[in-house]
Amino acid sequence: MLAGRVRDVTETQTTSPPTQRPVRQLLAASVGNAVEWYDWYAYTFLATYIAAQVFPKSADDSLVPLLSTFAVFAVGFFMRPVGGLLMGAVADRHGRRAALTVTILLMGGSSLLVGLTPTYAAAGVLAPVLLVLARLLQGLSVGGEFAASTTFLVESAGPGRRGLFSSFQYVSTTVGQLVASGVATLLVGSLSDGQMNGWGWRVPFVLGAVLSLVGFWIRRGAQETRSAEQREAPRPGLFEALRRHPRESLLIGGITAGGTIAYYTWTSYLPTYAELNAGIDKSDALLAGTLSLAFFALLQPLGGLLSDRIGRRPLLLFFGLGFALLAVPLLHTLRDSFAVLLLVQCAGMVLLTGFTSISAAVNAEIFPPRVRAAGIGFPYSLTVALFGGTAPYVGTLFKDQGHAGLFPWYVAVICLVSSVVYLRLPETAHAPLRR
Template sequence: MEPPKSVARPEPVPTSPAEGLAAQKPFSSRRQLIAAAVGNVVEWYDWAVYSMAAVFFSAHFFPSTSENSLVPLLATLGVFAVGFFMRPIGGLFIGYLADLHGRKRALSLTIVLMGVGSLVIGLTPSYESIGVFAPILLVLARLLQGLSTGGEYTAAATFMVESAPNGKRGFYSSFLYVGALIGNLLAIAVISALLFGFGEDAMRDWAWRLVFIFGSVASIVGFLIRKYAHETHVLEAESTSDLTVTARPRMFDFLRSHPRECLTIVGLNLAAAALYYMWTSFLPTYAKLTTGFDLSQGYLVSAISLAYFIAIQPIAGSISDRFGRKPVLIVFSGGFTLAVIPMLNFVGNSFVSLLVVQLLGFTLLAGWTATSAAVMVELFPARIRATGIGFPYAVTVAVFGGTAPYFVTWLIDRDLTTWVGIYLAVLALVSLICIACMKETSRIELPK
């Protein structure tokens, strides 16, 4: 009688992210934080610089008309909005990649896509040279960047919060927007330096291209930094009768198993999406369109207020760790509900008035930027976390954030400026109601 043949079994699959990473060299949470934040700087520089520089390069891609000089700017901001509508696709597919193959691989992909998009924008000939192909290439580049940004937020948010020590998830969450805001500040610095060095005429003629070429080169640096980060997520495993197999998530598992959490993400972010892009990118342009404010002075105001905004992120995140996420978020949404109309009415053709409005708005907005990533990560289990955050978040940002600059410009163009504040106040009120109904998540263990 032959001895029983041995049955080859697959190697055991780690049953949790902690076990799966145990074999790796222990990583420093601080190093993880730096790797994610520095890559985030590059990613969000490339994304934000488009709307900031639109006033300079819009005429190269879209011809103006004798009746309305705002046509090129409106068209360029329309492409800005189009890019946002790729973000849900990026949030879904790159989020799924992050859940299936790890956060690090997803983060590497997003920064490559963003750099390629910036390079295409910087090198595309004008409408006069290649006709309709110029706006087509601009749209394609922005779609690529939208795909990247949709995946960037969800992968970076999960990576940062999963890297956080217990009791510091809000603090670590705040650095997601520290990186994003430094990217915005870098965009302002580059544009301001080019304006100072070459002048506004050269900026409108050719120097705007340097803004995007710089971003594509910086993406290479960000990619190399992220290459040496450590993975925070491996697939969990489930046992059958005699085998241990990997529990692969399906793409839409998050909708089937966590519909309430998905709606919470929408309510949490709908006002913030519009307010964030209004305050971080568009407020100088808003001041120029409504009061004739000097754009070069507007960029200086933005630089000062963004530096302040960056400094208070860790403070707001730490407050949410100590006192809870909901109180901090209620201050954000309730404050804007009451104050956004008076703040916009106070914007005038004055350096001081614009600075005051930006500082007040950023103080309130920090309640969301510093805590939102932690809240969303705390809502989902690890195996569907990136996809569960990425898709509903990106849809919300696309609908309410991507359309904000275009919609505000459209209202101003039709002498309906008063409705800008009313629109933002209504959104803030809806978010306030949703946040009030949300459960507190700061004290719970991160779902496995």
């Protein structure tokens, strides 16, 4: 029934002329998205320095450790879905370009707030309060960015290029992560511990605020992708996508669950997993992770182009069934060897590309344009929070309980469930996108 309903949707699509400046559109979405994720990951890489200054262990106020816990929880599991819903609604009501402008200004402002947050020694409990506020705004921005940029990228693509344009969602995300890692590594390597704790940790966030202004300038010149009919139609309600398209919302969750747990396991958690379970040296684990991420970014356009030729479903099944069959053998192959870790990571990246390179296109092709951004944003971000964001915690929990070998099976089972969804998906690659 679900597949039939989505098939009916895709078969009644109408065409609209593609944007006149596709390269500028691609640049506007990609540069802004890279800046967004640079700011997000900069906090991750420098969290220990920030915590030492803003959440000191010696703090007498009992609110300080509470705020430390809340900062991680609220941003990771609450604000991203909220951002997907709110910024998606902005994109559907006021235009994709307007939403992209709001998200990058939010991220730039919150990044600057992190960089200027006073220490606990200087401001007391106000310091962690400001940092929590900044992270809440960053979570709102990141959740909204995917909804807006996904819609914008796919609607900007010309005929037969939606998969290619879609792939730059994860190209830019990975570039942002690599730049954040590089900046953090450069600072840690060139400054003393005293300098890093004093002012060095602030530099990436001030730089992020400046880069956000550059992204804002590029996005201001982008072309709006909503059709004239959409702009003249009554504005959709905040929960209209969920209310009128519940099956499509559930479909987004089913598509995303396997992809997000595999993505966060292979791109974020695998170095730590290798350290905990295979005795890999931390520096080797981080180097392998960096090299595999660069390899991953290069693969994305190839996956997008391939999907424009052979369709979305074959790539999704390649990813889903590949991880269902190989996640356990790959993770059990890990041992105290840099070469083995790098091969395992790169093999996973090849499989993962079947999902990441086309997820934006697949999502955008499911919803009608009236509620496309909000329809994607909320269920996608919620699924990421439930499955992707918790992957490192689930893996660590299995390890603490003495059942580390169960985590690969957990990943495999979730990917198998998503594969069942992929089998039922109608093929949308060669149907025109509704405008």
